[in-house]
Amino acid sequence: NAGVTQTPKFRILKIGQSMTLQCTQDMNHNYMYWYRQDPGMGLKLIYYSVGAGITDKGEVPNGYNVSRSTTEDFPLRLELAAPSQTSVYFCASTGGGADTDTQYFGPGTRLTVL
Amino acid sequence: QKEVEQNSGPLSVPEGAIASLNCTYSDRGSQSFFWYRQYSGKSPELIMSIYSNGDKEDGRFTAQLNKASQYVSLLIRDSQPSDSATYLCAVKKGGNTGFQKLVFGTGTRLLVSP
Numbered sequence: 001n002a003g004v005t006q007t008p009k010f011r012i013l014k015i016g017q018s019m020t021l022q023c024t025q026d027m028n029h030n031y032m033y034w035y036r037q038d039p040g041m042g043l044k045l046i047y048y049s050v051g052a053g054i055t056d057k058g059e060v061p062n063g064y065n066v067s068r069s070t071t072e073d074f075p076l077r078l079e080l081a082a083p084s085q086t087s088v089y090f091c092a093s094t095g096g097g098a099d100t101d102t103q104y105f106g107p108g109t110r111l112t113v114l
Numbered sequence: 115q116k117e118v119e120q121n122s123g124p125l126s127v128p129e130g131a132i133a134s135l136n137c138t139y140s141d142r143g144s145q146s147f148f149w150y151r152q153y154s155g156k157s158p159e160l161i162m163s164i165y166s167n168g169d170k171e172d173g174r175f176t177a178q179l180n181k182a183s184q185y186v187s188l189l190i191r192d193s194q195p196s197d198s199a200t201y202l203c204a205v206k207k208g209g210n211t212g213f214q215k216l217v218f219g220t221g222t223r224l225l226v227s228p
Contacts (some may be wrong), residue, residue: 063180
């Protein structure tokens, strides 16, 4: 049981390039989330999903897109990267039952846009 | 006014002392509150959740909630150098069981000196 995995761990992009941050969870969780964390700041919700095929915007969605074709995967797409998107990106998931209120986080992707 | 406010610190305490971390929130209707610990360069990890007024203890950790004052705190007894981390306060904005829309504070950095 790997939990929540994210790839890549690090990436440097040039302004205007695009990329996809991958997120996979093997806990059969319905709910998945993408956050960004800027230095000295808390986590800001970018997008979330309540199940396969259902996504919605969070607090800071501009410049990003998501899809959820399977329960396991929730990729985050950056189009036309900008320096303001330099951040650490975390994917998280929650399930049901006794573990309802625990968000499990992936290890993060550190992205630099130059 | 920020939705969730924390003093950024650092809060410095000697080993063996009690560390007291505080958090205030603006939405009086909030019902669920969480403390996450984040080591430098790592992802957040849930350490405490609290839903009712009063204290909740788990080992060396005690979470305290006062809904009338819109105040949540985390006490760490017998602080250890391994407790040195950033502590994020999070408040659930809504959603059904299992689904969490969390608002995070910016975190308080705790330093425990040997």
